[in-house]
Amino acid sequence: xxxxxxxxxxxxxxxxxxxxxxxxxxxxxxxxxxxxxxxxxxxxxxxxxxxxxxxxxxxxxxxxxxxxxxxxxxxxxxxxxxxxxxxxxxxxxxxxxxxxxxxxxxxxxxxxxxxxxxxxxxxxxxxxxxxxxxxxxxxxxxxxxxxxxxxxxxxxxxxxxxxxxxxxxxxxxxxxxxxxxxxxxxxxxxxxxxxxxxxxxxxxxxxxxxxxxxxxxxxxxxxxxxxxxxxxxxxxxxxxxxxxxxxxxxxxxxxxxx
Numbered sequence: 505x506x507x508x509x510x511x512x513x514x515x516x517x518x519x520x521x522x523x524x525x526x527x528x529x530x531x532x533x534x535x536x537x538x539x540x541x542x543x544x545x546x547x548x549x550x551x552x553x554x555x556x557x558x559x560x561x562x563x564x565x566x567x568x569x570x571x572x573x574x575x576x577x578x579x580x581x582x583x584x585x586x587x588x589x590x591x592x593x594x595x596x597x598x599x600x601x602x603x604x605x606x607x608x609x610x611x612x613x614x615x616x617x618x619x620x621x622x623x624x625x626x627x628x629x630x631x632x633x634x635x636x637x638x639x640x641x642x643x644x645x646x647x648x649x650x651x652x653x654x655x656x657x658x659x660x661x662x663x664x665x666x667x668x669x670x671x672x673x674x675x676x677x678x679x680x681x682x683x684x685x686x687x688x689x690x691x692x693x694x695x696x697x698x699x700x701x702x703x704x705x706x707x708x709x710x711x712x713x714x715x716x717x718x719x720x721x722x723x724x725x726x727x728x729x730x731x732x733x734x735x736x737x738x739x740x741x742x743x744x745x746x747x748x749x750x751x752x753x754x755x756x757x758x759x760x761x762x
Contacts, residue, residue: 592668
């Protein structure tokens with residue numbers, strides 16, 4: 505990351521434990537404005553906990569999380585709401601509301617988070633549904649009537665509906681076949697670049713990493729052990745990164761079978 509780049513998200517010394525288990529251990533990470541950073545790492549290394557701390561769903565035991573240079577940890581609810589208005593989120597399983605129509609899912613944040621009237625919110629929702637490659641008539645269906653790939657598209661439409669400044673992607677291609685995964689990756693790039701948004705993603709899918717990332721960071725034992733540009737990934741010189749990106753059983757990262 506060049507010194508000239510403005511930092512949108514800045515984590516400094518973030519620590520989080522659950523009982524005696526320290527999940528995040530003095531973690532430092534910055535995401536430049538308008539760039540896409542992908543965090544890789546194995547299961548249980550702290551990726552999801554890190555994002556939950558940024559979103560305010562979890563409170564760190566120690567450390568600082570700056571959004572646009574402003575401290576977000578420990579702020580009162582009204583300030584937190586203002587931070588949340590900057591965010592969009594694509595959840596791992598799409599996380600759609602089963603009882604709501606597709607357009608209502610996409611418009612949920614517009615109506616309940618931004619106070620927009622339903623007519624205007626519906627118009628925006630339909631535009632976003634079409635922007636992710638779905639037909640207009642999908643708007644009046646329910647999530648159970650859609651395939652997994654279509655649900656993921658709806659989740660992306662909802663994530664970008666309010667034109668957020670920051671978008672989080674949690675394992676965006678999990679459960680998709682390789683072709684649909686690549687379609688979703690292309691849509692992510694298109695939507696993020698179209699909005700000029702800052703993106704922070706977590707994934708195991710190296711195809712996604714290479715498609716959507718400007719920068720890559722690897723987390724291990726609750727700390728960032730390497731970060732660089734996506735072009736530097738294959739020449740990191742880090743044995744943990746090398747083992748992970750090539751999916752090798754042998755290396756410093758060990759997996760115990762229970």
